Amino acid sequence: MLMLRILLTLLLGSAGGWLFANVLHSPLPWLLGSLLATVAATMLGVQKLWIPGWFRQAGLIVIGISLGLRMTPDIWQTMTDHIGLMLIATLLTVLISLLNAWIFYKMGKVDRVTAIFSNIPGGLSEMVTIGQSVGGNQQVISIFHSLRAVTIVLCTPFFISWLFDGHASSAAALSTGSNVLEWLPTILLVTASLIGALVAARCSIPAPYLLGPLLIAAIVSLNTPWTGENPALAGELVKAAQVWIGVSIGLGFRKEDIRKQKRFFLLGSMHALLLFCMVAAMAGGLAFFANMEVATSILATAPGGIAEMSLTAMSIGADPLLVTAFQLFRVLFVLTLFSFGGRSWGKRHRAEAAATLDRTA
Numbered sequence: 001m002l003m004l005r006i007l008l009t010l011l012l013g014s015a016g017g018w019l020f021a022n023v024l025h026s027p028l029p030w031l032l033g034s035l036l037a038t039v040a041a042t043m044l045g046v047q048k049l050w051i052p053g054w055f056r057q058a059g060l061i062v063i064g065i066s067l068g069l070r071m072t073p074d075i076w077q078t079m080t081d082h083i084g085l086m087l088i089a090t091l092l093t094v095l096i097s098l099l100n101a102w103i104f105y106k107m108g109k110v111d112r113v114t115a116i117f118s119n120i121p122g123g124l125s126e127m128v129t130i131g132q133s134v135g136g137n138q139q140v141i142s143i144f145h146s147l148r149a150v151t152i153v154l155c156t157p158f159f160i161s162w163l164f165d166g167h168a169s170s171a172a173a174l175s176t177g178s179n180v181l182e183w184l185p186t187i188l189l190v191t192a193s194l195i196g197a198l199v200a201a202r203c204s205i206p207a208p209y210l211l212g213p214l215l216i217a218a219i220v221s222l223n224t225p226w227t228g229e230n231p232a233l234a235g236e237l238v239k240a241a242q243v244w245i246g247v248s249i250g251l252g253f254r255k256e257d258i259r260k261q262k263r264f265f266l267l268g269s270m271h272a273l274l275l276f277c278m279v280a281a282m283a284g285g286l287a288f289f290a291n292m293e294v295a296t297s298i299l300a301t302a303p304g305g306i307a308e309m310s311l312t313a314m315s316i317g318a319d320p321l322l323v324t325a326f327q328l329f330r331v332l333f334v335l336t337l338f339s340f341g342g343r344s345w346g347k348r349h350r351a352e353a354a355a356t357l358d359r360t361a
Contacts, residue, residue, distance in 0.1 A: 068217025
């Protein structure tokens with residue numbers, strides 16, 4: 001029975017990806033198509049959809065390998081040259097998020113702890129964990145971060161595609177001349193990357209199933225000759241990884257949760273769109289003053305998931321490694337700041353948070 005549920009879910013996600021790729025010609029079709037197909041089926045009352053959590057982890061490993069194989073000394077230097085810009089972008093994003101938190105605090109009639117941790121764009125699981133530990137409403141925080149991630153994952157590819165009239169200037173360069181790895185190097189690299197992911201998870205590194213394989217693949221690509229020039233994983237494997245990730249995100253939305261928390265879903269959607277617009281405007285300014293490509297700047301600063309924004313960069317021809325570096329810097333900065341300062345501040349407001357939690361339970 002479980003196997004049938006898994007098969008049904010993957011077939012639905014694959015059908016959505018195929019539709020978006022071959023009929024709608026959407027940007028990032030396999031991820032967006034599978035995500036929207038899963039959400040639509042869930043909202044229509046389909047209750048048989050389910051896949052184990054390790055499917056998303058496997059998808060992240062594949063995407064991490066794809067990113068790591070693109071690492072070159074020149075790209076590494078470019079990333080280190082942008083440290084100052086990463087700090088500026090992160091601080092501006094935090095300030096924008098604090099403004100949104102204040103708006104939510106006033107409009108949503110929630111406590112300050114929940115408002116802050118619902119709006120600060122760190123990793124979803126990390127912000128929920130920290131916010132709950134200092135008395136925030138776990139369900140509200142989870143709703144806001146889930147909506148933020150999905151909204152930005154959906155909006156960003158279409159926005160960039162519209163911005164450039166559906167053309168990605170260097171998209172062809174990402175695939176032309178790529179040396180697709182044979183099955184034996186692929187198996188060896190996936191095995192090594194899995195070990196890297198497990199080690200990263202054990203060390204509590206953010207997004208371990210993406211960043212661990214990325215590091216392993218980068219080391220292999222930079223220091224060994226057997227991957228050849230312009231190495232890449234098989235296209236079908238990358239498409240499958242996108243479907244796994246898209247379906248996993250889509251399954252996070254349950255019809256009964258939306259029915260129970262309509263007000264917070266509405267506020268969360270408004271917050272996500274407002275945050276996207278404000279950060280996109282900031283990205284345009286950074287691109288102008290720092291002489292970055294606009295598409296790369298938007299993806300680097302958009303507070304979506306690291307994997308999703310990096311994958312979008314690969315899809316539309318932006319710089320995926322620079323995007324990954326910006327996204328990782330933001331997550332590490334936010335987690336460090338709010339793991340220490342946020343916990344101390346939150347404990348002083350625990351009583352207020354507890355009273356709001358009782359009202360919204």
